[in-house]
Amino acid sequence: MILIDYSGIAIAPIAMGACGYDDENMIRHMILNTIRMYRKQFGKKYGEVVIVADGGGNWRKDVYPEYKGKRSSAREKSKIDWNIAFNNIGKVFDEIGENFPYKTIRQWGCEADDTIAEIVKWTQDFGNYEEVMIVSADHDFKQLQKFRNVAQWSNTQKKAVVSKNPRLDQLEHFITGCKGDGVPNALSDDRVIVEDRRMVMLTAKKKAALMENPEALGEEVYRNFLRNKKMIDLTEKSECPESVKKDIINKFEGQDRSTNRNKVLPFLISKQCRLLVEVTEEFL
Numbered sequence: 001m002i003l004i005d006y007s008g009i010a011i012a013p014i015a016m017g018a019c020g021y022d023d024e025n026m027i028r029h030m031i032l033n034t035i036r037m038y039r040k041q042f043g044k045k046y047g048e049v050v051i052v053a054d055g056g057g058n059w060r061k062d063v064y065p066e067y068k069g070k071r072s073s074a075r076e077k078s079k080i081d082w083n084i085a086f087n088n089i090g091k092v093f094d095e096i097g098e099n100f101p102y103k104t105i106r107q108w109g110c111e112a113d114d115t116i117a118e119i120v121k122w123t124q125d126f127g128n129y130e131e132v133m134i135v136s137a138d139h140d141f142k143q144l145q146k147f148r149n150v151a152q153w154s155n156t157q158k159k160a161v162v163s164k165n166p167r168l169d170q171l172e173h174f175i176t177g178c179k180g181d182g183v184p185n186a187l188s189d190d191r192v193i194v195e196d197r198r199m200v201m202l203t204a205k206k207k208a209a210l211m212e213n214p215e216a217l218g219e220e221v222y223r224n225f226l227r228n229k230k231m232i233d234l235t236e237k238s239e240c241p242e243s244v245k246k247d248i249i250n251k252f253e254g255q256d257r258s259t260n261r262n263k264v265l266p267f268l269i270s271k272q273c274r275l276l277v278e279v280t281e282e283f284l
Contacts, residue, residue, distance in 0.1 A: 001123060002038060002046045003116050005136035006053040009034045009155050010089045012137075014080060021085035028092050029273055034155070035096075036282050038135050042153070046133040050252070052115045053093050053106040059241055060111070060231055067231060069182045069194040099267040100283060103255040109244045113140055117234035118248045120144050137161075140178075143170040143234055168211075170235070174228045175210045176202065183232065186210060186225040187217070 010031050013019050019026040039049050060067045075082045097104035107115050116134060123130035124147045131149050134141050137156040142163040144150050152161040163169045177183040179199075184192045187200035209216040214225045230239050238245075261284055268277045276283075 001119075001130055002042050002049045002133045002135060003119060004035060004038060004049065004051050005112050005116065005134070005138060005155075006051050006093060007089075007112055008136045008138065010092070011085075012156055014085050014089075021080045021082070021088070024088045024091070025271070027085075027088045028095070028271060029276065031089075031092050032096075032268075032273065032276055032283075035100075035102075036276065036279065038153075038155075040282050042133045042135075046131050049102045050119065051093070051096055051102050051104045052112045052119075053104070054112045055107040055110055055115075057109045058111055059109055059239075059244065063230055063239070064183075064190070064227060066190050066194050067182050071182075095267070097257070099260055099263040101257045101260045101264070103252060103257060105248065105251050105255075107244060107248050107251065110240055110248075113138065113234060114238065114240045114244070115248050116141065117144060117238060118240070118245050119252055120147065120150055121236065122249055122252070124149065140173070140232060140234060142166060143173070143232075146170075146235065170233070171211060171214075172207075173232050174214070174225055175207060177228050178232065181231065183228055184224070186214075186221050186228060188224065190224075190227070 010027070013030045014021050014027070019030050021027075035049065035051070043049070058067070093104065093106065096102060105115050105119075116136075120132055120134070122128075123132055129149050132147075132151070134144065134150065134152045135155055136152065137154040139161065141152050142161060143166050145152065145163045146166040153159070154161050175186050177185045177188075179193060182193050184190070184199050185202045187202055187206065191197075192199050206217060210221070210225065215222045233239070264283050265277065265280045268280060
């Protein structure tokens with residue numbers, strides 16, 4: 001199975017200026033061509049393509065209101081009108097579900113990270129041990145390499161993302177946090193990032209102590225460690241609501257898009273995707 005982080009492949013070319021945020025046709029072409037490319041690159045070994053997008057109502061914001069708290073202000077300062085960009089990206093996602101033989105999942109209440117993680121765990125249950133390739137630059141997925149049949153490819157760096165020790169990488173992630181997601185290191189308070197303050201320096205000595213014992217530096221630091229664990233953990237101990245997890249698998253198992261194979265060529269023609277029409281078979 002090839003699990004594609006849709007936001008990752010759709011947002012990157014816009015953010016990097018490879019196509020205009022208001023150019024619907026170019027956005028469509030770049031997204032579809034990227035999917036085609038990864039299907040061609042990985043399809044023989046990993047099989048079917050599944051496209052996963054973020055849903056609304058992220059449960060993390062309920063647990064930790066500061067989560068990704070700087071994203072909206074950063075986008076307001078951007079020259080890109082992200083409302084228009086996301087509208088175009090969302091339209092293409094719907095078109096893929098309607099016209100291509102790929103399962104598409106956008107689950108309310110969680111991020112694509114949660115959806116991909118639940119599908120990965122499902123593929124490794126009941127003795128299935130299915131080969132899975134995750135296409136995403138998000139290093140949060142490294143922890144899923146604890147499953148021996150799971151690999152990751154960075155769509156931005158164009159190379160494999162490899163973890164030699166997924167459990168240690170995950171533990172380190174809990175300690176260091178993720179500034180881009182508004183998750184501070186374990187030495188810093190909840191609001192340090194949203195208030196543009198400097199985080200407490202995480203020295204090598206303190207980091208080593210926490211790697212050895214997350215409770216080593218006191219109650220407050222351990223509390224912050226657990227905060228980060230809630231935000232980052234995608235494994236069996238994930239705190240994504242059980243009802244959301246069940247919905248993800250039900251949607252995944254309930255889809256059969258094989259009949260869409262006959263829709264691909266007419267769709268590409270209707271959207272004047274001339275270059276993609278010439279390689280239609282590579283979508284199938």
